[in-house]
């Protein structure tokens with residue numbers, strides 16, 4: 001069984017200084033998702049998984065819903081199986097009216113459950129707001145007693161997941177999911193927007209398909225392509241093109257130098273001027289926005305706002321990684337072979353029927 005997995009598509013994402021810029025970004029989010037779905041159809045993939053945060057907000061606009069339907073429908077018509085879960089941006093529940101699409105191959109998981117298919121067991125849950133420990137026990141039992149490889153589709157935190165230029169890492173928090181994973185089980189999860197593997201590859205974050213915040217400026221974006229056989233699981237990360245992002249972090253506001261830097265960038269670049277160690281007076285902010293007007297620099301933003309004083313964030317990152325705008329990403333595929341006798345033998349298993 002071959003699969004393609006994405007997460008955090010954030011359809012309907014609005015950001016920018018003009019109505020046109022906002023819409024352009026939303027269209028870009030849709031374009032990234034459409035690219036993945038087209039890939040599903042072109043590469044002969046059997047299963048398409050979405051690991052949550054389909055939309056950027058829990059009550060998506062009608063046009064964002066239209067985008068979603070128009071993107072997935074050709075894949076469903078082509079007979080590809082699609083499983084989706086709601087993320088926290090979807091408020092953990094997708095409105096039923098939004099998703100009662102009459103396809104047998106369309107699986108919207110609106111509550112914790114498992115579904116058995118010929119080649120694998122799907123254990124999936126919407127974003128978990130409460131009852132974590134009890135839900136873990138159920139998932140663990142479904143993993144342990146499975147007679148076939150297991151995909152666990154979630155939108156949640158796992159201990160060790162990291163993001164941002166300072167590599168902020170979630171560790172052993174109450175809201176981190178804890179599961180004992182045998183080799184035949186693969187967690188595919190959304191929520192943390194950085195693509196990464198944990199637990200020797202048994203847990204993988206798909207990463208978001210678009211950069212939704214400047215904390216992701218340094219991250220490549222993409223999707224997972226993988227395959228499950230009765231004895232093995234493999235997958236790799238495939239990068240997507242993204243709207244360029246540029247962070248200019250400085251402790252000195254030099255208008256001339258800034259002018260030079262900005263004119264080297266494409267106007268479509270999302271730019272953050274991040275001033276450290278100083279308060280930015282409101283007249284300085286006005287001056288900056290006047291100097292770099294919205295019609296010319298629709299994606300130019302400045303921080304701090306108000307009386308906050310920022311510490312350097314990107315300068316330490318650049319010292320560690322060199323003057324790159326992104327974290328180095330390992331593209332080597334994850335491959336895991338398992339003994340089929342690890343799987344629970346049941347009378348329904350092929351070859352054991354008398």
Ligand SMILES: [Mn+2]
Pocket residue numbers: 008053087089191193208
């Ligand atoms: Mn998200």
